[in-house]
Amino acid sequence: MLDSWPVATLGQLKRTTLARLYGKLDHRTMRQISRTAMFLLLATFVSLDVRAEETDCSEPSADCVEMGQWDISLSLGGGVRTNPVRSNSDIPLLAIPKISYYGKRFFLENLELGVTLHETDSNAFNLIAAPGYDRVFFVRNDLQNVFINSVPSGLYAGAGFVDTTAGRVPVPGNVPLRPRRITYLAGPEWSFSRGRLTGQLNALYEVTGRHKGTEVRAAVSAPVIRRKGELVVSGGATWKSAELVRYYYELENVYEPGAAFNPFLKVAYDLPLSERWALSAFVHYEHLADAVADSPLISEPQVTTAFVGFVYKVL
């Protein structure tokens, strides 16, 4: 029944209620999994040896970069980012480019840029600008999906999709849907390291005038295995204001969501093979808050991104 949504009319919404209840059971299960995962993550961090390991950046390393130099790498491999939007197909990951540049204050990391206001060995305060993330699920050619080849659309593509390249989403019946434009969010960022623990906290406001929502991004990570290869566990959450959630997941006169809190867990492994090559793999699991998952546009209450491949350092 859920799968029939893209061709459903407004009158059919009520018939999906039962199925949605089953969906909520899944949500609870997923919430429990998320909470358990977060607990395990915190337990891992607490048990870590948190002696100071900050370096003074006297030579290039994974944590220290040379100013004025471009850093370009390309990950080649296989992976997928599941797409929670109903009838929109999963996003295959075949090639993931990474570009960064650091000046004395300015920095660029792929599509994010910023200025460092104050920095010590263990703390950094930046002003950053970052693209709105949720658009990746609606628009295949979003820059955040760059180098990710498209695959044939889902079962209901013919009935549901309306010109995805223009930023439109499936149109159920005659419900008008607005396009999801490129947005940028800007605001302060605090990042820190305490021993092996690394943290990041952003408070971002949408500055491109599309929805004027806010988003708070918070995460911590720590290496749990550090030999030749490194296994890093990260956990965190994204809080999205009601304005932001509505911009992406609202169905006018049908569904009006509130704010959302999406926790995530990530495990990543990197193994340097040579000066230019490395093996890289990661799994990133994000649980979608009810405000998002309950949207008729959404069929899955989670997003999983997984990739394994080789990283080639171009510059």
Added chain:
Amino acid sequence: MPISTKLRRLAVGVVLHAFAGGVAAGAALTRSDFIKLELRPRVCTMSAHDQQCSTVVQAQWQSSRDESLCLLIVGRPEIKHCWEGYSEGIYTLKLAFSEDLVVELRDPQLQTVLVSEAITVIKEALRLRRKRRQPWSPF
């Protein structure tokens, strides 16, 4: 004490001091004081990405009398060039080095360093900064 006596003592002191200084200077003169060694370049500058300084090194020595001596480079036992009964000499070679290069002139038995000079290596410092921490990033 009369002023004339003071002046006389001062004059004697100055003469004695000058004499003692002259004797000391004469006694300090050794073989190496007659030999001058010049290196070119005097400094080698490496960029932050250079692993080594690669350049043509010219060592030129002169003496006010004929000498028998050998040129050596510290840490490069394979490099040795000797002169016998010359008052000057030039030795040129291409070298790659990452630390200060010390050139010595020694006696033919290689026991005594007569004179030494060095080419100073100056390495441009890398300008580093801490990379942004991004545990939130999905990638």
